[in-house]
Amino acid sequence: MSRYFLPPVNRAMTTLDRSFFQKTVKITAAHVFDPKNVGRVQKECVEDIFKGSRSVKSVVSEVDSNGKRRMLVRLKPDVKHTDLSTVGESTRNLVKGQILELIPHDLHLKYENWGYNEIAEAILPEELVNDCPSSSTRVAHIVQLNLQNKFLPYKHMLGAIILDKNPEVRTVVNKIEAVGTWSEFRTFPMELLAGSPDTQVVVNEWNCEFHFDFAKVYWNSRLANEHQRIVRMFEPGEAVADVMAGVGPFAIPAAKNRVLVWANDFNPDAFESLQKNIMINKVHGVVQPFKLEASEFIRTSVRNLYRLSRSPSAIRNPIKVYSHQYSEGVQEILRRAGKTEEEINPPPVYLRIPPFFSHFVMNNPATAASSLEGFIGAYNGLENQFFDAENLPKREFPLVHLYIFQKAGPMQYTKRHICREISRGLGYKVRPEDLEHLELVKMVGPEKGYYCASFRLPAEVMFADVPPPREEKEDLNVRHWLKWSEYDDIPPQ
Ligand SMILES: C[S@@+](CC[C@H](N)C(=O)[O-])C[C@H]1O[C@@H](n2cnc3c(N)ncnc32)[C@H](O)[C@@H]1O
Numbered sequence: 076m077s078r079y080f081l082p083p084v085n086r087a088m089t090t091l092d093r094s095f096f097q098k099t100v101k102i103t104a105a106h107v108f109d110p111k112n113v114g115r116v117q118k119e120c121v122e123d124i125f126k127g128s129r130s131v132k133s134v135v136s137e138v139d140s141n142g143k144r145r146m147l148v149r150l151k152p153d154v155k156h157t158d159l160s161t162v163g164e165s166t167r168n169l170v171k172g173q174i175l176e177l178i179p180h181d182l183h184l185k186y187e188n189w190g191y192n193e194i195a196e197a198i199l200p201e202e203l204v205n206d207c208p209s210s211s212t213r214v215a216h217i218v219q220l221n222l223q224n225k226f227l228p229y230k231h232m233l234g235a236i237i238l239d240k241n242p243e244v245r246t247v248v249n250k251i252e253a254v255g256t257w258s259e260f261r262t263f264p265m266e267l268l269a270g271s272p273d274t275q276v277v278v279n280e281w282n283c284e285f286h287f288d289f290a291k292v293y294w295n296s297r298l299a300n301e302h303q304r305i306v307r308m309f310e311p312g313e314a315v316a317d318v319m320a321g322v323g324p325f326a327i328p329a330a331k332n333r334v335l336v337w338a339n340d341f342n343p344d345a346f347e348s349l350q351k352n353i354m355i356n357k358v359h360g361v362v363q364p365f366k367l368e369a370s371e372f373i374r375t376s377v378r379n380l381y382r383l384s385r386s387p388s389a390i391r392n393p394i395k396v397y398s399h400q401y402s403e404g405v406q407e408i409l410r411r412a413g414k415t416e417e418e419i420n421p422p423p424v425y426l427r428i429p430p431f432f433s434h435f436v437m438n439n440p441a442t443a444a445s446s447l448e449g450f451i452g453a454y455n456g457l458e459n460q461f462f463d464a465e466n467l468p469k470r471e472f473p474l475v476h477l478y479i480f481q482k483a484g485p486m487q488y489t490k491r492h493i494c495r496e497i498s499r500g501l502g503y504k505v506r507p508e509d510l511e512h513l514e515l516v517k518m519v520g521p522e523k524g525y526y527c528a529s530f531r532l533p534a535e536v537m538f539a540d541v542p543p544p545r546e547e548k549e550d551l552n553v554r555h556w557l558k559w560s561e562y563d564d565i566p567p568q
Pocket of ligand 1: 321367369
């Protein structure tokens, strides 16, 4: 915005005084004699016309001193009504042709006419102006800021401006501490800066509805594409284990695609929302929710799924899955478009419970690698389900999608670091060439990447002896770890 139009500055303001922000700018307007010519003037004088915005229009109608209504086109601040040389040739011709005249015009601006940045920059100390906090996370009606300490004295004013300038926002919060590794539920403390203290939200992602309390569970709208990337790998009829499912952004879209999902999260609030979202999205029966610690979930669910798949009642009663139900209105449109009744209202399909999960999703980048221990011996005794009498593989081993933070660097180096962490978790050495794919999901700091490593479970881990109970397990991992001298040149990060 041109400096002529910037709001007045008050760097001593401590509570937001909206009435302070008023200003009258003296500019020139083109008075168009016949309102029918306004369009022509806008077209021909474009280089001289003030670039309007939603709140400050370039064309206005006003009542003159004789009480007559007239149409004005506001012109740029460097146009002088007394000096025709300050306008372009087209405007000059329209003046000569008596289509318009140049007149002085008072442009009155108030708080509502300026945006967040302009008001914030008018109240922040000069040294902070160039750094004005502008990045925020938006989840439904909530804006979450992550203010640096230097902005804390202004936090309530900044929150109030955000609220004023975004009609869809009802709540502005500030993250008080980083999520860090200590927050096992991946939540963070937040304080209310402005608006109502209501953190219950409804978010739509990939045609699924998610209801949750933003203050009590993990949610990141920036992961929407990543959720979809993984869900697209699943085939209808497969079984998938979502080990750290949160409120269900992998599980529920997958289930809508007829994938059977066992979804787990040990945060009681996430579990409760997951249950609710399963019902709301009508995928009950297709998604089974659990509230277990991740490695225990892995260990128990592998065997439970296998047992369930063989149980006579599951074999007799496959899971009935209804397809998407169109509303009456849409059904009518589809009928008129020549769709058959079967296309409009497809009959339910029946899913048989597969004996094994094809995929495990482990999206908790701070600690998921340590939960890999749940795979050690998880398939012990089930070898003949994977190998035939000649010891040839009968079916593919499950694919694990493990999320992990890692210092970003040359790919080979990053891969080795990630393999080191995976190997630590599995108690078995995984090499860079064992990774089927490594995706950099996003950067979470100048040098820190959020990765997803996809790899097949090694037979040596799946069919290993079942590890001893917890107290001795630490030793077991350490014993395995000490054998791998090859990664020792990589210092732990
Ligand atoms: C980063 S969030 C991801 C949630 C969800 N998958 C998503 O993409 O939005 C990690 C989730 O893992 C859960 N979690 C962390 N450690 C866990 C553990 N050891 N066992 C079970 N759940 C765990 C947290 O409660 C949290 O909901």
